[in-house]
Amino acid sequence: MQYTIKNARLLDGSVVDVVINDGTISEIGSSLKVGEIIDGKKNLLIPGLVDLHTHLREPGREDSETVATGSMAAAKGGFTAISAMANTFPVADTAGVVEQVFRLGQEAGYCDVFPIGAVTQGLKGEALAELGAMANSKARVRIFSDDGKCVSDPLLMRRALEYVKTFNGIIAQHAQDPALTVGSQMNEGVVSSKLGLNGWPAVAEEAIIARDILLAEHVGSRLHICHLTTAGGVDLLRFAKSRGINVTAEVTPHHLLLTDELVSNYDPVFKVNPPLRTEKDVMALRAGLADGTIDIVGTDHAPHPTEDKDCEWQSAAFGMVGLETALSVVVKSMIETKLMSWSDLVDRMSIAPARIAGYTNHGRDIVVGSPANLTIIDTSSNWIVDRNRLASKSKNTPFQAMSLPASVLHTFFNGNLVLKNSELVMGGSN
Amino acid sequence: MNRHLLSINDLSPQDALGILNTASELSKISDGPMKKLPTLRGRTVVNLFFEDSTRTRISFESAAKRLSADVINFSAKGSSVSKGESLKDTAQTLQAMGADAVVIRHGASGAAQRLADSGWISASVINAGDGTHEHPTQALLDAYTIRSKFPQYQDSFAGLKVGIVGDILHSRVARSNVLLLTKLGAKVSLVAPPTLIPVGVTDWNVEVSYDLDEVVKKVDVLMMLRVQSERMKDSFFPSEREYSRGYGLDLARLNALQEHAIVMHPGPMNRGLEISAESADSHRSVVLAQVANGVLVRMAVLYQLLGGAALTGEVSA
Numbered sequence: 164m165q166y167t168i169k170n171a172r173l174l175d176g177s178v179v180d181v182v183i184n185d186g187t188i189s190e191i192g193s194s195l196k197v198g199e200i201i202d203g204k205k206n207l208l209i210p211g212l213v214d215l216h217t218h219l220r221e222p223g224r225e226d227s228e229t230v231a232t233g234s235m236a237a238a239k240g241g242f243t244a245i246s247a248m249a250n251t252f253p254v255a256d257t258a259g260v261v262e263q264v265f266r267l268g269q270e271a272g273y274c275d276v277f278p279i280g281a282v283t284q285g286l287k288g289e290a291l292a293e294l295g296a297m298a299n300s301k302a303r304v305r306i307f308s309d310d311g312k313c314v315s316d317p318l319l320m321r322r323a324l325e326y327v328k329t330f331n332g333i334i335a336q337h338a339q340d341p342a343l344t345v346g347s348q349m350n351e352g353v354v355s356s357k358l359g360l361n362g363w364p365a366v367a368e369e370a371i372i373a374r375d376i377l378l379a380e381h382v383g384s385r386l387h388i389c390h391l392t393t394a395g396g397v398d399l400l401r402f403a404k405s406r407g408i409n410v411t412a413e414v415t416p417h418h419l420l421l422t423d424e425l426v427s428n429y430d431p432v433f434k435v436n437p438p439l440r441t442e443k444d445v446m447a448l449r450a451g452l453a454d455g456t457i458d459i460v461g462t463d464h465a466p467h468p469t470e471d472k473d474c475e476w477q478s479a480a481f482g483m484v485g486l487e488t489a490l491s492v493v494v495k496s497m498i499e500t501k502l503m504s505w506s507d508l509v510d511r512m513s514i515a516p517a518r519i520a521g522y523t524n525h526g527r528d529i530v531v532g533s534p535a536n537l538t539i540i541d542t543s544s545n546w547i548v549d550r551n552r553l554a555s556k557s558k559n560t561p562f563q564a565m566s567l568p569a570s571v572l573h574t575f576f577n578g579n580l581v582l583k584n585s586e587l588v589m590g591g592s593n
Numbered sequence: 594m595n596r597h598l599l600s601i602n603d604l605s606p607q608d609a610l611g612i613l614n615t616a617s618e619l620s621k622i623s624d625g626p627m628k629k630l631p632t633l634r635g636r637t638v639v640n641l642f643f644e645d646s647t648r649t650r651i652s653f654e655s656a657a658k659r660l661s662a663d664v665i666n667f668s669a670k671g672s673s674v675s676k677g678e679s680l681k682d683t684a685q686t687l688q689a690m691g692a693d694a695v696v697i698r699h700g701a702s703g704a705a706q707r708l709a710d711s712g713w714i715s716a717s718v719i720n721a722g723d724g725t726h727e728h729p730t731q732a733l734l735d736a737y738t739i740r741s742k743f744p745q746y747q748d749s750f751a752g753l754k755v756g757i758v759g760d761i762l763h764s765r766v767a768r769s770n771v772l773l774l775t776k777l778g779a780k781v782s783l784v785a786p787p788t789l790i791p792v793g794v795t796d797w798n799v800e801v802s803y804d805l806d807e808v809v810k811k812v813d814v815l816m817m818l819r820v821q822s823e824r825m826k827d828s829f830f831p832s833e834r835e836y837s838r839g840y841g842l843d844l845a846r847l848n849a850l851q852e853h854a855i856v857m858h859p860g861p862m863n864r865g866l867e868i869s870a871e872s873a874d875s876h877r878s879v880v881l882a883q884v885a886n887g888v889l890v891r892m893a894v895l896y897q898l899l900g901g902a903a904l905t906g907e908v909s910a
Contacts, residue, residue, distance in 0.1 A: 351793070429706050475703060476703045478679075
């Protein structure tokens, strides 16, 4: 397919026509007119967003999300690459499962779906999964994570960090000391004390981060901290980076905007792990993302069926969907607050995650020859979140009815228009 | 007043005093020859108990019956709930049966509020204890009991000093009492080992002490909380004996109380652990008055949530 995006605004403010031919950007200039014309209307053209933290639920819980529906949600959210977490049924701890997820992503054709492999067999935290087999599979797995569970055994964590060095892998840690968080339901603090809900103290995250950055330094390997939520964690990351330790970190959109005060009505749509924290933590996370201490935004898109949220708090599942609101929430918390520019946002949501994960076809400069994984954003309009209009199979968004800035108009994946005027193009790129 | 009673936060000081005043009026009737009032005739009150609590259930049942309501007891054990039925389905079943009020006891904090907010039912919801969150009628009956013992504190508790001793962290009774007592102006001291005090207590408008001997000397009311021995296994304290020595109400501490001070306990008591037999049975103990007042206060709550009309008018009619 050939397309010309007319009047696309680039990050430097220039307005250009961009020709896409056979999956790559073939020409940039003015008065170009080849193939299908997409009127950019001076909206912002950026490299497609990249998520390193997505739960797709297939195989096993196709009632909450499939690789296909998650891919569609990604395209609607402006993502051209997502990373499927390993906590499926069966767990993605073998070459077979990661290849299946990778293939399902290709078949869906809305974005690249790169599987993340489990660190330990069955996410049990007892013995290493076949990391090498997953790395050498067709899915070419480079990120390994037991996300949802912490690799809490320090020796096993050390071994994992060492082992993945042979193929330049990275261990993405869900930093949560299990012993400090038995039965935990929400952030431990003033609000939990009033609500009588079991606390998840910040120290349970910070203790694991501290341990793991020291392990990463000791063995000289790559560590990624998933969904950082605490002010103390940001300080530890800052310390690690000042020591030159090879650690990266992500923050979710919801932790940049929401606080534990929202738990006060016990609505489980606000139940998430790690939990919503305090205003002070939110401010520290924003500052950390702005100054680069936190490298990237990761959605932690976590779909759950209605019945898993339509119950009392304690029985409800942890997690929030986030692919379709991520960009807007980051704009609201980081750009509208003047903490970051659009260039910074593109770095944190596309360039840096692609670099960390080695997704070489994503997060590229908009120049001739780059793969056409692109998204076009209307930066001036607001929209109201309506959970019934989400492409995701699950509707557990904490942003329901909220007015958010910036909407995704068009998404190109591999040179194909998969989202046009904010509507999915049926069949994706296939 | 709200349609529900989920938390003491739902009540203004006037609302709370209104309930206590209604309970006082009702006590006059209860002392008379006709104990039963026709107020809630034809209305249905469901006791929805997901946790065993014979005392609280009987208290609500007796309160509803004295107001002539029909009472349905729905307990989790041996019902569809134990077969995995969700709170939502249970609630909708009760709705279909025409419940006017649902009194809910549940092990999950916030369950009562979920029931009230979710749109599953239209009945008034009364929280009879949700997890480690609140137990508002217990706080109301405790306030009623305090008021009946201290005539000088009728419309305000300003000047009253209350010590609450024990497992504050896991106690719904403590949370509701702190809210209500401070709302009415009392000065509250919490006494417990630091492991049993919530990290967020700084926001509670109370004093925290680890020294029961100091606190017993200055309080007008000493409220002892039940301490569950499971807490010992989770290392909240080293042993029952050590807990009892530090935080139990023994004879020496009982004798150190001021002349007029009273001892309260929400029951059931662990004699020998948080309270010695002498203390439990002493003339200062108002434990049985608390039980009796529980029925009156729960009548008052049902009356105000479901009855609507002013009490005095109806009685004279």
